[in-house]
Amino acid sequence: xxxxxxxxxxxxxxxxxxxxxxxxxxxxxxxxxxxxxxxxxxxxxxxxxxxxxxxxxxxxxxxxxxxxxxxxxxxxxxxxxxxxxxxxxxxxxxxxxxxxxxxxxxxxxxxxxxxxxxxxxxxxxxxxxxxxxxxxxxxxxxxxxxxxxxxxxxxxxxxxxxxxxxxxxxxxxxxxxxxxxxxxxxxxxxxxxxxxxxxxxxxxxxxxxxxxxxxxxxxxxxxxxxxxxxxxxxxxxxxxxxxxxxxxxxxxxxxxxxxxxxxxxxxxxxxxxxxxxxxxxxxxxxxxxxxxxxxxxxxxxxxxxxxxxxxxxxxxxxxxxxxxxxxxxxxxxxxxxxxxxxxxxxxxxxxxxxxxxxxxxxxxxxxxxxxxxxxxxxxxxxxxxxxxxxxxxxxxxxxxxxxxxxxxxxxxxxxxxxxxxxxxxxxxxxxxxxxxxxxxxxxxxxxxxxxxxxxxxxxxxxxxxxxxxxxxxxxxxxxxxxxxxxxxxxxxxxxxxxxxxxxxxxxxxxxxxxxxxxxxxxxxxxxxxxxxxxxxxxxxxxxxxxxxxxxxxxxxxxx
Numbered sequence: 001x002x003x004x005x006x007x008x009x010x011x012x013x014x015x016x017x018x019x020x021x022x023x024x025x026x027x028x029x030x031x032x033x034x035x036x037x038x039x040x041x042x043x044x045x046x047x048x049x050x051x052x053x054x055x056x057x058x059x060x061x062x063x064x065x066x067x068x069x070x071x072x073x074x075x076x077x078x079x080x081x082x083x084x085x086x087x088x089x090x091x092x093x094x095x096x097x098x099x100x101x102x103x104x105x106x107x108x109x110x111x112x113x114x115x116x117x118x119x120x121x122x123x124x125x126x127x128x129x130x131x132x133x134x135x136x137x138x139x140x141x142x143x144x145x146x147x148x149x150x151x152x153x154x155x156x157x158x159x160x161x162x163x164x165x166x167x168x169x170x171x172x173x174x175x176x177x178x179x180x181x182x183x184x185x186x187x188x189x190x191x192x193x194x195x196x197x198x199x200x201x202x203x204x205x206x207x208x209x210x211x212x213x214x215x216x217x218x219x220x221x222x223x224x225x226x227x228x229x230x231x232x233x234x235x236x237x238x239x240x241x242x243x244x245x246x247x248x249x250x251x252x253x254x255x256x257x258x259x260x261x262x263x264x265x266x267x268x269x270x271x272x273x274x275x276x277x278x279x280x281x282x283x284x285x286x287x288x289x290x291x292x293x294x295x296x297x298x299x300x301x302x303x304x305x306x307x308x309x310x311x312x313x314x315x316x317x318x319x320x321x322x323x324x325x326x327x328x329x330x331x332x333x334x335x336x337x338x339x340x341x342x343x344x345x346x347x348x349x350x351x352x353x354x355x356x357x358x359x360x361x362x363x364x365x366x367x368x369x370x371x372x373x374x375x376x377x378x379x380x381x382x383x384x385x386x387x388x389x390x391x392x393x394x395x396x397x398x399x400x401x402x403x404x405x406x407x408x409x410x411x412x413x414x415x416x417x418x419x420x421x422x423x424x425x426x427x428x429x430x431x432x433x434x435x436x437x438x439x440x441x442x443x444x445x446x447x448x449x450x451x452x453x454x455x456x457x458x459x460x461x462x463x464x465x466x467x468x469x470x471x472x473x474x475x476x477x478x479x480x481x482x483x484x485x486x487x488x489x490x491x492x493x494x495x496x497x498x499x500x501x502x503x504x505x506x507x508x509x510x511x512x513x514x515x516x517x518x519x520x521x522x523x524x525x526x527x528x529x530x531x532x533x534x535x536x537x538x539x540x541x542x543x544x545x546x547x548x549x550x551x552x553x554x555x556x557x558x559x
Contacts, residue, residue, distance in 0.1 A: 010054070016044075017053070017054050019038070020034055020049070021049065023037070024049060031049075066107055066108050067108050067112055067113065067116060070103055070105055071116070074095065074113075074116065075120065077095060077098070078121050081121075092110070092113060092117050095117065099113070141174040142208075143318075144172075144204070144207055145174070145209075146173035146206060147173055147206045147211070148170075148211045148259040149194075149262060150259060150263065151166050151168055151186040151191075151215070152169065152267075153166060154182070154270055157278065158280060158281075158286075159280075165283075166183055166184070166185060166186040167266060168180060168191070168194030169262050169265055170195065170198035170202075170262075171261055171265050172202065172206065172313070174312065174315075175309055177202065177298065177309055177312070178262070178265045178269070178297070179294055180290050180294060181193065181194040181197050182286050183283070183369060184369060187217060188234065189331065189368040192217075192234075192238055192328070192330035193367065193368045195242070195244075199323060201291075202313075202320065203320065204317060204322060205242050205244060205321040205322075205323060206320060207319065207320070208245065210244050210246055211248075211259040212248055213259070214248055217232065218246065220232050222251055227247075227248060237328075238330075241324060242324060273290075297309065298310030298313065330367065331372070332366045333364070334363070335361055335362070335363055336364060337362075338353055338357045338360055338361075342354070342355045342358050342402075344373060346364055348390060349388070349389065350392040351383045351386075351394075352394040353373050354380055355399055356401065357380060362374060366385070367385065370384055370385050371383055381395070392414065393418070395415060395419075396419040396425065396453065404450050404451075407443050407446035407447050407450065408443065411446075426465055429452075429453075431468075432468045432477070432482070433449045436477045448477070448479045452483075455483055459487070462489075463489045463490040464486045467483070467484075467488075467489055468485075
């Protein structure tokens with residue numbers, strides 16, 4: 001019976017009791033009369049008059065199951081299985097066969113046995129753990145020998161959105177020095193980047209074992225109940241490159257105490273630095289704050305220790321193994337082909353590249369928070385990494401050459417919508433576009449706008465916007481005029497300034513380089529005037545189409 005049906009039955013019974021008690025007070029009816037009125041037994045009337053709330057219904061006794069005679073034998077087999085190897089324990093089918101052959105069970109359904117075994121096996125395992133409590137042995141750590149690694153979940157207000165992120169922690173066992181890193185996922189890229197950042201920060205590699213969970217980023221398969229693991233190929237290459245000796249804890253909660261130092265560190269770091277929830281614009285800002293917190297935390301003492309974390313770390317870092325000369329490439333390599341929408345697909349997420357690469361194969365390096373697209377050795381695109389399948393990240397700049405040919409595709413372009421949402425395509429752009437469309441026609445005005453958007457490749461965004469705003473004010477609705485005004489903005493010139501009056505060493509509008517001001521005098525040909533004095537006076541040319549006689553006649557008239 002469903003919970004809603006039970007609740008409805010209890011509610012109706014309570015309403016019945018309330019009505020009986022009301023009629024008994026107001027109408028002074030007898031028990032028999034009340035029973036006849038409500039159609040219930042007189043016992044129910046007595047219960048209603050004695051108690052406000054109806055008593056709980058008595059549960060009928062459980063019927064004796066057909067499996068009952070065999071439960072003792074089943075329990076003995078399941079207890080013996082606790083000591084047997086994991087792959088040589090009884091399955092339900094094997095247990096069903098034994099009960100039929102050895103105990104004569106014949107009329108018990110297979111599903112009935114399966115339900116009992118599923119519940120009873122869990123109970124026996126819990127009883128076995130309760131009878132044999134585990135002993136813990138306190139450990140001492142030598143400088144530079146051991147470390148622990150783990151991920152923890154945190155929440156951050158990232159660009160105005162409450163977002164779940166992952167805190168990577170690398171903690172040295174002797175000093176308690178911990179290095180942290182924030183990422184949007186706990187995948188292999190974040191796992192590797194966290195290691196590289198931590199090892200560079202501490203300036204070396206622990207010479208002993210580094211303790212890990214059975215993370216998918218490192219472990220491909222857990223082999224039985226032993227410590228053996230089948231490692232991920234890239235992780236094996238990574239730890240061999242840095243000389244890391246990995247130790248894998250027992251799976252689940254049973255192995256949490258084996259790296260209790262980093263488990264406690266993540267909780268401490270989260271409580272002390274992420275309460276209240278941080279508000280940041282991007283992960284770079286957050287990781288910069290995390291690095292500052294790590295440096296400040298070196299002044300604290302752990303427990304009753306005599307010295308601070310930083311003082312113990314000064315001793316420990318001298319015992320670390322040196323880092324390799326070359327870094328390990330932590331990005332995962334993909335080689336997709338650019339589709340006809342000028343996009344590459346990486347882990348079911350689409351990213352744009354310039355349209356001139358349509359149909360070509362490119363190389364993509366995927367990192368924890370971004371990805372980089374290469375054509376040969378040349379970087380052609382860089383994007384913030386997206387995690388949700390089916391998402392698209394498009395840059396309007398990648399489609400400008402194609403939009404010059406198809407200007408009608410710009411108003412409905414997805415890349416334009418994303419540029420507006422990101423603040424790259426401002427209301428000033430829209431206003432200028434609207435005015436240019438009225439002046440030149442929609443297609444011509446859109447082409448002029450696209451030529452202005454191409455200016456963003458050589459000028460800072462704020463300078464182009466300033467040029468557009470100045471062009472709107474002066475009625476200059478051509479891309480050439482906007483380019484001139486944008487360059488003046490980049491040089492820090494006002495409308496009344498002349499080029500020679502501006503300091504070229506420090507542009508007032510931004511840090512990006514701009515064209516230097518030409519302070520040379522205007523060109524002149526005065527240096528060649530002496531040639532005119534030395535050349536003879538040329539004879540008067542004949543008029544075209546005239547004969548010698550006509551020419552003589554003209555000369556006579558001139559005389």
